[in-house]
Amino acid sequence: MAGPKRFRKVQLTDRGAQLLQESVKAxxxxxxxxxxxxxxxxxxxxxxxxxxxxxxxxxxxYLSWFAGNLSGPARLSYxxxxxxxxxVNVVSDANVSADLLVL
Numbered sequence: 001m002a003g004p005k006r007f008r009k010v011q012l013t014d015r016g017a018q019l020l021q022e023s024v025k026a027x028x029x030x031x032x033x034x035x036x037x038x039x040x041x042x043x044x045x046x047x048x049x050x051x052x053x054x055x056x057x058x059x060x061x062y063l064s065w066f067a068g069n070l071s072g073p074a075r076l077s078y079x080x081x082x083x084x085x086x087x088v089n090v091v092s093d094a095n096v097s098a099d100l101l102v103l
Contacts, residue, residue, distance in 0.1 A: 009021055009022075009025060035063050035103040036103055038058070038060075038103070039058075039101055039102060039103035040056060040057060040058055040101070040102050040103075041099060041100070041101050041102075042054065042056065042099070042100045042102065043099050044069075044071075044097045044098070044099060045090075045097060045098055045099070045100050046097050047074070047076070047090055047092040047095070047096050047097065047098060048092065048095055049092060049093060049094060049095055050091065050092070051079045051089055051090075051091050052079075052089070052090045052091070052092060053081075053082070053087050053088075053089055054087065054088045054089075054090055054100065055086055055087055056086065056087065056088050056100075056102040057086075058085075058102060059085075060085060061084040061085045062081075062084055062088055062102050062103065063103050064102075064103055065078075065088050065090070065100050065101060065102045065103070066100070066101045067090070067098040067099065067100055067101075068098065068099050068101070069098060069099040070096050070097070070098045071096045071097045071098070072094060072095075072096045073094065073096075074092050074093055074094035074096040074098075075092070075093045075094075076090055076091065076092050076093075076098065077090075077091045078090075078091070079091040088100070088102055
């Protein structure tokens with residue numbers, strides 16, 4: 001999933017317009033660069049007891065993940081990922097399924 005398109009500046013001769021463009025770019029970049037806008041929900045991932053390697057498909061290293069909508073009681077924790085650019089390692093203490101938000 002690609003994130004929002006970045007604001008691209010155009011070449012301007014008017015100094016006031018250049019300053020306005022810089023201000024708009026800084027404001028938009030702070031919003032469009034937020035990790036939640038470039039996150040991915042992976043629905044109902046089956047998790048077994050122990051380490052579970054889940055491909056996230058972000059196209060970059062993940063920052064964090066959150067789990068919700070678990071099918072039963074379980075404690076989930078972070079495991080060491082062999083490659084943060086493609087895989088999240090979710091460690092579970094029970095056999096459950098969960099929705100994962102990876103950002």
